[in-house]
Amino acid sequence: MPFNTIRSRIRAEYLEMPGLHLTLAQAQRLFGAEPALCHAVLDALVDTNFLCRGSNGTYALRTDASALRRPRVKATLRMAKHASDAA
Secondary structure, three states: OHHHHHHHHHHHHHHHOOOEEEHHHHHHHHOOOOHHHHHHHHHHHOOOOOEOOOOOOOEEEEEHHHHHHHOOOOOOOOOOOOHHHHH
């Protein structure tokens, strides 16, 4: 598959699904691209600021860059053991 064809397809997928976050291996499978070609296209899209690569190795739209840096945390509530402790 030619470079420009795969680049157009990857751009279209990320625009259609803005919350898409893919590792290199996932992108290779989704787009049916050879590893070296897929890596080159993703890096080119990072170089043009269309995509960004997070510390976790996923590629996402540049507008989703803040989501790549923030770890997802789960909030928990602590209940007081006794009613007198809550006062």
